[in-house]
Amino acid sequence: MKIGCIGLGLIGGSFALSMKRNFSDVQVFGMDKNSEHLQKALTLNIIDQVLEESAWSEMDVVILSIPVDHASLLLQEILDKIHPQALVMDMGSTKGQLCEAVAKNPKRHQFLAAHPIAGTEFSGPEAAFDSLFDHKTMILCEAEHTEVSLLQIAKSLIAPLHMTLKYMGAKAHDKHLAYVSHLSHISSFMLGKTVLDIEKNDRDIFDLAGSGFASTVRLAKSNPVTWTAIFKENQEEVQYALEEYIQNLKAFQKQLETQNYKGIHQQLAEVNDLKPILNGIIKKEENGN
Known part of the structure; x- marks a missing residue:
């Protein structure tokens, strides 16, 4: 399985590390607009390879962990380029505007709005660690709009982390x-x-x-x-x-x-x-x- 992580700070980096810890068959690709973060993620083995935009269509799962005020626009671009069986998950702390922005996208069913209730006061790739999500809570918003088979893939990735899943609307x-x-x-x-x-x-x-x-x-x-x-x-x-x-x-x-x-x-x-x-x-x- 090829997993692309866009945004390699505390959340994106920790999720990448947790995937590498729990799944031996995954390849983790990474992208970050901060070139220092990208290089650090490679050095720390958070990711295996750099993710180029031209390779988005090759990813089976794309994890979006960037500042939430930029997520809506980038999410649309990602959905336009992924293959028909791919899953896109965002990990942001706000959901209302994001879910509204993507509501009419033809590939809305390939998107899952997720929010892990996990974090520290630190940031950047150096702050990432593979157990950040363990035994925490994961909120899934508007999961009913995600294709069932893709929702199951998301749950299978989360399962080894022993997270408590909670479902709610984006505005709530x-x-x-x-x-x-x-x-x-x-x-x-x-x-x-x-x-x-x-x-x-x-x-x-x-x-x-x-x-x-x-x-x-x-x-x-x-x-x-x-x-x-x-x-x-x-x-x-x-x-x-x-x-x-x-x-x-x-x-x-x-x-x-x-x-x-x-x-x-x-x-x-x-x-x-x-x-x-x-x-x-x-x-x-x-x-x-």
């Missing part, structure tokens, strides 16, 4: 991810910015920072190119999530101003209900790695 995906993923990255980036602004006038602030600060701003190390594209593509849902978050921050500020510590305690206690959920997430992360 974007709404939920705005809250549980995109908003947390905004919080991390903006907390980091706030502290950096203060640090200009107070050089001692980082000496006082502990593990709580480090864990909260960890996501601020994520790739700005990737996340600017995500916020752009999912602007509407992110705005809704951000507005609710801002209202909660304002309410907390008001409670402080009025010394309503009973109200603060009540809210904190209610949010403690997240403990079982967070513990489950942490345990799953530990098992996966």
Whole structure:
């Protein structure tokens, strides 16, 4: 089987490595607009050969892992050139605009919108590792529009990774991810910015920072190119999530101003209900790695 990976960063590179680990009969070809990434992927044996655009038609599976604001146009070009039995999967964090853009493409049935809930704050081929997807969740959007035989191929590739499959619509995906993923990255980036602004006038602030600060701003190390594209593509849902978050921050500020510590305690206690959920997430992360 020939697998073409377009985009060789953390996600694309890790998927390529996982395929090479689990399937002895695959040849992995790779393409990246960053020539340094492409060379690094070859050096690290993430890919076996460079993928030329002229060879797209030879691929049995094409994995698209590029910034989401460029995915729609490239996806159309790929679908135009693949052979009739080939499968194309994208691994982006937003699906609404992408699925809408490809909805009327004659080869829509050869496309599967996939989103692995896996990642780190690091980027580039050097950040890729073959167990990134192990025991994680894979969201498949609008899978009913993918040809059954090709959907089975996708599942067969995912099976050795022991991923939990979840199915949902593209718009529902974007709404939920705005809250549980995109908003947390905004919080991390903006907390980091706030502290950096203060640090200009107070050089001692980082000496006082502990593990709580480090864990909260960890996501601020994520790739700005990737996340600017995500916020752009999912602007509407992110705005809704951000507005609710801002209202909660304002309410907390008001409670402080009025010394309503009973109200603060009540809210904190209610949010403690997240403990079982967070513990489950942490345990799953530990098992996966």
